[in-house]
Amino acid sequence: MSPRRRGGGKADKAGDARQAARGGKTARGGKTDGTGARRSRGRRPVAAVLPAAVSDAGAPQPTGRPRPPGQRLYDMPYSAVAPRLVNPDLGLHNLVARAGHNAAYSIDVTLLDAPDHRLIRSGVLLAHRVLDGRGEWFLTAPDWQPLLPKDRIELMGHSDLPEELADLTRPLRRRAPLGPVAALTCDRREFALRDEEGETLALLRDDKVTVRRGGLTTARYREVMITPVGAGLTEDQTAWVDRALTGVGSAAVARFPRLVSRLGAPATGPTDVPEAGPVLPEMAFKRFLGQLVGRRLRELVEADLAVRGGELAATVRVRASVRTLAAELDALAVGVDAAWLRELVDELEWLGGPDPEPAEKLAARLRGERYLALLDALVGAARAPRLGDRSSVAAEDELEGLLGAALAAFAAAVETVDVDSPAQAWADVARQLQRAEALAALAGPVLPARAAEVGRRLRKPRRRLDAVGAAPLDEAVALAAVAGLDPAAAFAAGRSWERQAGESRRGRRAFLTAAARATRKLSAAGDAG
Numbered sequence: 385m386s387p388r389r390r391g392g393g394k395a396d397k398a399g400d401a402r403q404a405a406r407g408g409k410t411a412r413g414g415k416t417d418g419t420g421a422r423r424s425r426g427r428r429p430v431a432a433v434l435p436a437a438v439s440d441a442g443a444p445q446p447t448g449r450p451r452p453p454g455q456r457l458y459d460m461p462y463s464a465v466a467p468r469l470v471n472p473d474l475g476l477h478n479l480v481a482r483a484g485h486n487a488a489y490s491i492d493v494t495l496l497d498a499p500d501h502r503l504i505r506s507g508v509l510l511a512h513r514v515l516d517g518r519g520e521w522f523l524t525a526p527d528w529q530p531l532l533p534k535d536r537i538e539l540m541g542h543s544d545l546p547e548e549l550a551d552l553t554r555p556l557r558r559r560a561p562l563g564p565v566a567a568l569t570c571d572r573r574e575f576a577l578r579d580e581e582g583e584t585l586a587l588l589r590d591d592k593v594t595v596r597r598g599g600l601t602t603a604r605y606r607e608v609m610i611t612p613v614g615a616g617l618t619e620d621q622t623a624w625v626d627r628a629l630t631g632v633g634s635a636a637v638a639r640f641p642r643l644v645s646r647l648g649a650p651a652t653g654p655t656d657v658p659e660a661g662p663v664l665p666e667m668a669f670k671r672f673l674g675q676l677v678g679r680r681l682r683e684l685v686e687a688d689l690a691v692r693g694g695e696l697a698a699t700v701r702v703r704a705s706v707r708t709l710a711a712e713l714d715a716l717a718v719g720v721d722a723a724w725l726r727e728l729v730d731e732l733e734w735l736g737g738p739d740p741e742p743a744e745k746l747a748a749r750l751r752g753e754r755y756l757a758l759l760d761a762l763v764g765a766a767r768a769p770r771l772g773d774r775s776s777v778a779a780e781d782e783l784e785g786l787l788g789a790a791l792a793a794f795a796a797a798v799e800t801v802d803v804d805s806p807a808q809a810w811a812d813v814a815r816q817l818q819r820a821e822a823l824a825a826l827a828g829p830v831l832p833a834r835a836a837e838v839g840r841r842l843r844k845p846r847r848r849l850d851a852v853g854a855a856p857l858d859e860a861v862a863l864a865a866v867a868g869l870d871p872a873a874a875f876a877a878g879r880s881w882e883r884q885a886g887e888s889r890r891g892r893r894a895f896l897t898a899a900a901r902a903t904r905k906l907s908a909a910g911d912a913g
Contacts, residue, residue: 454616456626458608459641460634462592467628469588474621475579479588482574491515493522493568496545498560504644506556506655508532510549512540523549531689551751555688556657558763559756566647567596577610577617577625585621587611595646603646608634656763657682663829665780670771672779673716676826678766680709681759691747699743702750706736714815715822718793719786724761724770731758783827787838790820795903798896803889810892814849817842817899841906845899852891 469479481488492514497503503510507527513520519540525532532553538546545562575588588610595603610625617625626636644651660679663672683705690698710732713725735755737746749755769775774782794816801809824838 452611454612454622456610456622457637457640458610458629458634459637460590460606460608460629461632462604462606464606464632464634466590467632469577469625469628471621471624472580474624475618476577476585476621476624477580478576478578478582480576480578482576482587486574488571488573489515490569490571493570494564495566495568496562497565498557498562499565500560501565501647501651501653502558502560502656503553503556504565504647504651505653506657508553508556509643510545510553510562521546521549523552528689531686531693551692552689554692554751554756555685555759558759559753565597565651566602569594569596576613584613585615586613586617586625593646597647602648605646607640656767657685658766663779665778665830667779668775669777669779669782670769670775672783672830673769673771674766676712677709677762677769680705680712681762681766684709684762685759688750691750696743696747699746702746703736703739706732710736711818711822712826715790715819715826716786718819718823719789720771720774722770724765728758728761728765731761780830783823783830784834787820787823787827787831787834790816790823791838791903791906794820794899795907798899798903801892801896803892803896810852813899817845817849821846837909838906841902845895845902848891848895848898852888852895 470476494512495504496510496512508525509523511522513522521538521540523532523536523538524534526534536549538549550562571592573590575590576584577586577588578584588608591607591609593603593605593607594601595605608629630636658678659682661675663675684702687698687701687705691702710729713732714729717725717729731754735746735749735758737749794813797813797816801813820838821842824835824842827835828839
């Protein structure tokens with residue numbers, strides 16, 4: 385771009401501070417660490433801002449950061465000859481290469497990820513970068529704030545990834561090994577476009593980026609950014625600069641492409657922890673179940689990240705998420721005969737743990753291999769649940785059948801018990817009621833009227849069952865417990881047992897009456913529908 389360089393010399397202390405924040409000139413070289421990234425030569429690293437396409441690499445959606453008014457972006461051919469932007473007749477007298485902390489530099493970046501690029505696909509970029517022979521680890525996850533940092537830099541004291549960064553990304557990486565998936569080199573030059581009095585009208589940034597994968601160059605691209613300064617460029621000056629750049633093959637763009645699009649597959653694939661999508665009655669049951677598992681997986685990962693970030697109270701959200709999903713999957717088991725479904729329920733119940741339990745114990749389980757294996761299983765179930773012939777059935781039809789089966793199972797369980805039935809029989813009643821409630825909640829989006837009626841009819845039986853509380857000890861067990869007591873203490877214990885047994889029978893009788901009425905009305909409404 386035919387620059388005429390002015391200024392120079394070493395930056396002063398203020399310039400050094402700015403250079404530490406924004407980067408400076410790079411001298412390439414240095415040994416490589418175990419991941420294939422260049423190793424620091426031992427000098428203190430400085431923080432360097434990556435090119436926009438690199439720092440935003442992990443974000444699948446725009447971050448919403450405002451652009452300066454009048455800023456223009458150009459996608460320029462990598463090998464294009466820089467056009468002449470100087471035009472004294474229009475008041476563009478000089479194009480000056482910037483010096484000091486804005487001097488030209490080169491930065492080497494090694495992207496680290498699993499072989500399937502699961503971190504990048506989930507909006508997380510983990511990299512090792514070298515500037516002026518000094519290395520640092522870099523983590524950016526703008527779409528996961530505040531659970532993960534937008535930008536975090538760790539100085540490279542040794543070749544291994546810092547354990548704290550590894551722990552932060554563990555729920556998204558799971559058990560996959562980390563390794564270099566791409567290497568980028570960015571050569572940046574900056575210029576000032578000035579008028580005849582030496583006043584800067586606009587700044588021009590020219591980034592040339594080379595992407596290598598597997599030792600081969602897979603992409604080269606060039607991004608030019610023009611940012612007005614002060615009064616900025618006039619309309620004629622802007623038109624001249626635009627014609628000059630497009631004349632060498634540049635294309636004006638509203639936004640530079642994300643790095644994931646430059647990398648190509650598999651970086652462009654969908655995330656393993658998707659946001660919840662809309663639930664439609666006509667969608668296939670396979671997609672419905674995949675969305676259900678994916679939504680709960682997202683809730684679990686978000687709560688896990690909060691725990692890893694120091695919010696121990698977020699274990700409450702972890703437990704709520706896994707217990708909700710366990711109840712939902714267990715409810716589906718009334719009509720879906722799949723071994724993997726039962727295995728998932730067992731693992732979710734293990735993770736939820738007993739209640740009450742210290743938060744530290746659940747947090748410790750989040751750092752074990754068994755938990756990571758559970759996350760892998762949930763990802764697989766969300767992506768492609770194995771349902772056989774049921775996969776293509778409409779969610780509306782399948783859920784209607786499952787809800788009917790759950791209500792029938794609840795009614796049958798109620799009919800088999802009386803006020804003196806053992807605790808195990810009543811536990812089955814409670815489980816069948818929970819299944820019916822969970823299926824009604826699941827069916828809400830696709831069967832709103834039927835699900836609302838089921839939920840309303842089951843409220844009274846639920847209240848009655850919750851009021852029953854714990855069943856009294858078996859009479860033989862109670863007698864054995866008081867065998868060694870003196871007569872007065874044994875008499876008091878017997879009276880207490882009788883009161884508890886009487887309250888339990890009355891509560892159970894009230895529940896049976898409410899449950900029979902509810903199932904009868906729901907059965908009649910189902911037949912009428």
